[in-house]
Amino acid sequence: MxxxxxxxxxxxxxxxxxxxxxxxxxxxxxxxxxxxxxxxxxxxxxxxxxxxxxxxxxxxxxxxxxxxxxxxxxxxxxxxxxxxxxxxxxxxxxxxxxxxxxxxxxxxxxxxxxxxxxxxxxxxxxxxxxxxxxxxxxxxxxxxxxxxxxxxxxxxxDNPLHPHYREDIQDVKKIDVKSEWLNVDEGIYEIGFEGDGFHFDNERGRHKIFLHEYQMASGLVTNGEFIEFIKDGGYRDHMLWLSEAWDWVNENQIKAPRYWHQEDGGEWWSYTLGGYKKVNEDDPLCHISYYEADAFARWKSCRLPTEQEWEVACNIYSPNVLKETNFVDSKQFRPIQTSDFDFFGNVWEWTSSPYTAYPYYNPPEGALGEYNGKFMVNQMVLRGGSFGTSRNHIRSTYRNFFHPHLRWMFSGIRLAKHI
The missing domain is CATH 1.20.120 (Four Helix Bundle (Hemerythrin (Met), subunit A))
Structure with a gap:
């Protein structure tokens, strides 16, 4: 817009x-x-x-x-x-x-x-x-x-009747997607919004950053990959979890992503906006807290990207929103496989960056100045949009933010690693 x-x-x-x-x-x-x-x-x-x-x-x-x-x-x-x-x-x-x-x-x-x-x-x-x-x-x-x-x-x-939100959600064809690592060279880059298009005040402050060489996964973590984490005892291994996260897991008896249930026979099912369905292992993982995303990354001997790394990699490998990107406009109302890198759409991607002000940040005066700046504490940044985001609402500089324990939003994981 x-x-x-x-x-x-x-x-x-x-x-x-x-x-x-x-x-x-x-x-x-x-x-x-x-x-x-x-x-x-x-x-x-x-x-x-x-x-x-x-x-x-x-x-x-x-x-x-x-x-x-x-x-x-x-x-x-x-x-x-x-x-x-x-x-x-x-x-x-x-x-x-x-x-x-x-x-x-x-x-x-x-x-x-x-x-x-x-x-x-x-x-x-x-x-x-x-x-x-x-x-x-x-x-x-x-x-x-x-x-x-x-x-x-x-x-x-959480309704035991598992009511459908929409009855007209159609299945999609399976796509053969190969995962790879995307290289980003060491160097000085610029991030933050510039130009005439709409942007929120927290995106302002175009500024230079230095990044060491790193790699980003070409795709999102899938349900099947996370099932392997569960099978391997990921929710029971305290060595994978931040201290606060481990307390959260135990206090809330967390054993799986939000809306997941294991039925007799060990198969995983999940509530979707199209009703109660068997978990498709090839689809992108959704409804994950920052705590779970961080623990999974450790289990994979990887890490979550910083928001700066995410924005730079997105601008290099996926600067434009493609036609097949899964936004709310596509009316799928769930994460699906696409042939894109999925930097945009499907699920919001957790980063390891706390939500803080950019250099030169200056919120507007009056009530509208309360829109973003007052929340710059105890929250983590997510990037990229989701299947619930409008196509004309997203851009590579968009900074979403949530508290690390929350997972009712459409959130998932993209891995990164040092070289």
Whole structure:
């Protein structure tokens, strides 16, 4: 998605496409699916719908439309997330306590704000600063579209009925993919965003880095490779695990990736958005914490790449997003084999880099300055996007980040090693 929109009609079209995709993702759901919150990290689905709408109401309509009528005076309190500068907020862990507003009311809220945004974009000559906020809001909603899929799977995935999210997910043909090591020479490289396309503030600060010679795996770790780790006692060998990670394994009785279950006879099955299925050993591994990714890398006598190594290797070997890349646009809703190197799509790839600021990082003033910078502590960087990411939302400089114990997101592993 470009940051410099040539015309406001293009900006309006982008807005409509993004908003309609959110509702497309919601189409298979029942009303009951929208209201539950099994754990704090999962928000009720109706909250995502309200929050992304609140963003446009708060940062576009209220500051710029003098006659705008707020949909409900309490909705900002309910649907603000972490923007302290924008006002008080309902606590995150209690979002699932609220049966009201109803799902129907939240969709009415979206319709109300959509109508106001469309009228505003059609009737006014926007300053560049306002255009940038609208584009940011569209990218913000795309982030929540992916979170929506994480949360849908978390809500449905522990249900003993194993309900399908979508019935129309098709099987794909097996592809013969050969794994190899990609060499990157020692040298000075530049990373970070430059140019005119959209980017988040945490990508800014184009800067030089020095890298020793290293190798990156040409593909993602597969389910079959991880099954071998399990069979070899990987979850029981404390020598493979960081101290904090070993505590996490034992306290939570972790024995397999999220959503995996071993049935009678020893076969592994997993809940997918297409229902409960036997684990395909050739498909990319998904739903892995940083702790598990790091332990697996040690077991393989390898390591996880740094985010700098990941970005440089991606720019050398896979600078462009290919047609067959598995994003949400392909409607597979799961990791699949592709003929690409999979630097983009399929699963987010853990790196060994903590989420910190680049040189020259300077967040914007006001509430939007809280978007990224305040989270630069105790989190690890992931790169590349997933099958839940929109094709026009990703780039090699994109920095995702999560706490190391989390694994309900679409996360996987690419190995690296020193030479």
């Amino acid at each position: 470009e940051s410099t929109i040539s015309t406001q009609s293009n900006l309006l079209e982008t807005y409509k496409q993004v908003r309609s995709h959110t509702e497309y993702l919601c189409e298979p759901l029942e009303t009951e699916d929208f209201v539950v919150q099994p754990v704090m990290d999962v928000s009720p689905l109706k909250w995502h719908l309200g929050h992304t709408t609140w963003f446009f109401e708060t940062f576009v309509l209220k500051p710029n439309v003098t006659d705008y009528e707020e949909f409900h005076p309490k909705f900002p309190y309910l649907f603000n997330s972490y923007y302290i500068s924008a006002g008080d907020r309902w606590t995150r862990e209690n979002r699932g306590q609220l049966t009201r507003p109803t799902v129907k009311e939240v969709f009415s809220y979206r319709q109300h704000v959509d109508a106001a945004i469309k009228n505003y974009l059609q009737s006014n000559e926007l300053q560049e600063e306002v255009k940038e906020v609208v584009v940011l809001g569209c990218n913000h909603e795309q982030q929540h579209q992916e979170l929506l899929l994480y949360d849908i799977k978390r809500i449905l995935g």
